[in-house]
Amino acid sequence: MELPRRRGKSLSYQYHLQEKYQDKDKQVDKGVKANYSSNAFCHSCDSNWMIFDGATGETICTNCGTVITDRPTILEGGPGSIESFGNSVSLAFPDKGLSTVITSANIDASGSILNHDQIQNVNKIRYLDKVSNNNRTQIRNLKNAFVTMAAIRDKLTLTDPVMERAAYYYRKTLQNKLIKGRSIREMVVASIYASCKEMEVPRTLCEICDAANADPIFAGKCYRTMARELRLSPLIVDSTRYISKVADSACVSQKTYRRAVEMLDIVKKHAVSYGKDPKALATAVLYAACIKENEPKVSQAKIAAAGSISVVTLRKRFSDILRIIPRDTNRCA
Template structure:
């Protein structure tokens, strides 16, 4: 995580006048260090461009993209420039233009030699589309690309759709980095059935022997409350309820988003904020039945101080 001072534009979005923002580049969230309000779920890289080094000085002009696992060639292949000009800026002759056009075609064809290359081009194209829809960071993209490459190496993609496998790899990357993106979020963004992604995820989990950390439902509170503009006092009470539930093993085997939604609903009722179960369920991307059942289980537990 890194800290930065709040700007005039961001100050208008935050409820605090004097504060600093904390940027978590792993989850892609920007939040206030004082009240915990999430200003954005998508953090942009604000550092210098990828630079070249010459004469012991940094050249800040762009020199191409970094190597990345989320590219079919990992960003290592060369590209013939499309500008038909020589080093002096003068236009090339007609014969030379035709020659360069043929060389570009051959260069492009040489980069896609096998079916695996075509597979990666299609898969990583879909992955970048999901990144924009779900506002994910580059770290999660690299992790998802790594998992997908391992799945291709193990021949797990054969007989299954590329879209479902890349969506399952992305969900596995979100689970591994503790990024609050549910299976339903990814299913809606990818326009694929949730059940199909779940089957592919279980296959990847078992065959690659992944060790996934348990998602903490407390991390989901900030995301839900930011969508509903819930006060900090209510959020803190919801966190307190979830911590008590975790101590008494009430959260074991239950959906983290559903638990966070139920805790926020109870906290809103206690602090006089009018939020219906439908509103909270919609913000958490779960059903009203899930919220109702979690609320009922919390109320039945006499150890919880609601």
């Protein structure tokens, strides 16, 4: 880093400042190591020069900037340490990701092959470890629950924070012995539904039940029991979050979608929207926006099916919206 020479300062002082700034740049780049790899190469530019960032665990090509490998790291000795690698700790695992896994390879830490007596002792240790993990009722319950939770997550594309919160709620129900006499699948659905409401994720109980192949009525009972015993007070999901979902299902234009968002902001400020289902309200506002913008091939049945509500509910909410936003006279509903 070159610095301009200042008047009144000696040349040695200028060199001192230059070395100072160079040391500062080296401290910023601490943890990033450049090396030449003969095995790994970039698939974009076929370069063998890589940079490994110890803070993020990424191997980056120095030529084009492509990330070659990306793996999670557990850093123990600071940002520049790469002593250990592994999965992160999560409540969505039965053992929270803290258990020790005994491999099936019959070798020791130095790579030497074990003899016959040592192999028998290791097999006994493996058997005892397997029995101790599967012999407890709570561990078996968590394994079955988290397998179901992972399947629901893949079908509904839920995020990691939502699943972490759902796993926390399920562990609390298991700790308070609320799972006795109830189905594991329905309690998992109730936990995910409570997590979605807390995180303001627009997922209904019926959608989660369809993904888990569970009974909505019994899942609703489990959710009410969980909310009562754990004293949950989740917020109501904002109706604005449902508009994009319903608009995509109904295949309306972007202009109509923006008009619906503007109309919904006006409707939410009025007392008519108080106590109404946010999904039904968003669907009715979208239908009103379709009429305002003369959206072609739009019917009440199509919009109601996109919003997963009945036509009767759509008509009731639409009549409430007409009190605030009058309908155009050149188009009938």
